[in-house]
Amino acid sequence: MKKVLIITYYWPPAGGPGVQRWLNFVKYLGDFEVEPVVYVPENPHYPIIDKSFVEEIPKGVRVIKNKIFEPYSIAGIFSRKDTETISSGIIKDEEEQTALQKAMLYIRGNYFIPDARKFWITPSVKFLKEEIKDGNYDAIITTGPPHSLHLIALNLKKVMGLNWIADFRDPWTQIGYHDKLRLNSTARKKHEDLEKEVLNTADQIITTSFTTREEFVNKTSKPVTVITNGYDEAGGNKDVKNPKFQVAHIGSLLAGRNPENLWKAFQDLLEEDKRFQEYFEFSLAGKVSETVLKSIGSYGLDKFLVNEGYVDHSRALEKQKEASVLLLIEIDSIETRGIIPGKLFEYMASGNPILAVGPEQWDVEKIIQETNSGHCFTYQDISGIKDHLKTLFQKYMNDEQMSASKNIEKYHRKTLTGELAQLIKQF
Numbered sequence: 001m002k003k004v005l006i007i008t009y010y011w012p013p014a015g016g017p018g019v020q021r022w023l024n025f026v027k028y029l030g031d032f033e034v035e036p037v038v039y040v041p042e043n044p045h046y047p048i049i050d051k052s053f054v055e056e057i058p059k060g061v062r063v064i065k066n067k068i069f070e071p072y073s074i075a076g077i078f079s080r081k082d083t084e085t086i087s088s089g090i091i092k093d094e095e096e097q098t099a100l101q102k103a104m105l106y107i108r109g110n111y112f113i114p115d116a117r118k119f120w121i122t123p124s125v126k127f128l129k130e131e132i133k134d135g136n137y138d139a140i141i142t143t144g145p146p147h148s149l150h151l152i153a154l155n156l157k158k159v160m161g162l163n164w165i166a167d168f169r170d171p172w173t174q175i176g177y178h179d180k181l182r183l184n185s186t187a188r189k190k191h192e193d194l195e196k197e198v199l200n201t202a203d204q205i206i207t208t209s210f211t212t213r214e215e216f217v218n219k220t221s222k223p224v225t226v227i228t229n230g231y232d233e234a235g236g237n238k239d240v241k242n243p244k245f246q247v248a249h250i251g252s253l254l255a256g257r258n259p260e261n262l263w264k265a266f267q268d269l270l271e272e273d274k275r276f277q278e279y280f281e282f283s284l285a286g287k288v289s290e291t292v293l294k295s296i297g298s299y300g301l302d303k304f305l306v307n308e309g310y311v312d313h314s315r316a317l318e319k320q321k322e323a324s325v326l327l328l329i330e331i332d333s334i335e336t337r338g339i340i341p342g343k344l345f346e347y348m349a350s351g352n353p354i355l356a357v358g359p360e361q362w363d364v365e366k367i368i369q370e371t372n373s374g375h376c377f378t379y380q381d382i383s384g385i386k387d388h389l390k391t392l393f394q395k396y397m398n399d400e401q402m403s404a405s406k407n408i409e410k411y412h413r414k415t416l417t418g419e420l421a422q423l424i425k426q427f
Contacts, residue, residue: 007153009144011023013051029421114191139424163203208228247325251316266304267301336362
């Protein structure tokens with residue numbers, strides 16, 4: 001039996017996709033003869049809370065905690081809304097930012113390097129030295145963002161020589177919002193130097209996407225393995241047809257995720273087809289930027305919109321099964337080609353068709369094509385989006401099967417945990 005110490009910031013009752021990856025790995029590692037011990041902050045500032053995840057923590061798993069100081073608690077004195085928005089990753093375009101938001105982003109990017117959880121590094125190193133001495137661990141695993149957690153392991157490895165696996169759920173210097181942090185040249189170089197040191201010191205790197213793996217392979221000689229996110233429950237096709245042709249997006253919609261050609265396609269179809277007017281429903285569940293909501297409203301979609309706000313994970317799964325079509329939207333930039341949202345795999349497991357809109361050469365397109373689970377479009381392809389929506393609506397009206405996904409089993413959380421266990425067992 002191998003034993004690993006997993007260092008993660010996001011843990012129940014945190015909500016959102018950040019918590020699900022390692023909660024599910026921990027759930028299945030025991031099936032592969034690996035004992036996980038989890039180290040998390042005692043008093044974290046989670047922008048999203050989902051208490052339903054607490055029930056999924058496996059019984060008997062040891063979770064150790066240590067206090068963390070986070071400057072978000074101070075920033076919240078000035079503007080709680082701005083603080084929660086920025087900490088959850090919703091960053092407005094520069095022309096829409098207030099002076100306070102610009103100041104907060106500048107401070108976040110240039111003084112809190114690599115991120116605002118940097119103050120947990122030193123106390124965690126001190127705390128974990130004693131734990132590791134007595135714990136007989138075969139390896140430590142860090143997962144970021146926040147990437148400051150990788151610096152905890154970096155320091156521990158320097159003084160204790162431990163085997164270390166660094167898991168990157170998102171890129172570091174190439175992440176889509178990095179340029180919005182208003183970095184000066186000194187801060188930018190420090191981010192790059194820290195990233196390089198982590199990549200060249202860890203024994204094994206894990207990424208969640210093919211593009212990020214390619215990026216890292218060019219920065220380090222250390223082995224880099226892709227282990228994507230996955231699904232834990234296969235819903236299959238629903239037995240009862242939704243009375244509405246419901247196009248649903250479940251999850252956060254940041255300011256940059258605003259495909260106006262998709263909204264225009266909805267508008268055109270509503271104007272051209274009275275049946276589409278009668279049956280169409282646009283459903284949102286999750287934190288949505290005000291910029292996106294205004295854009296949706298400008299295309300006359302308000303009266304067809306049902307906006308539930310944030311819902312817990314169990315309700316999110318229900319909505320995925322209820323929908324007629326599931327929207328997957330990513331920011332249209334080179335930096336986001338390697339972002340594979342975790343909900344993609346739950347969408348696939350629902351059995352409902354996926355309509356994805358994102359950047360050219362998006363990693364998501366490879367998986368969607370491989371599994372025949374939907375279609376992927378660029379932001380510019382309004383005719384393709386519109387024609388595809390027409391086809392899906394016609395199938396809906398004719399009671400035809402709208403999706404025929406295949407080969408999704410490789411993305412089950414237990415299968416993916418087996419891949420992780422193989423990496424751990426090399427030590």
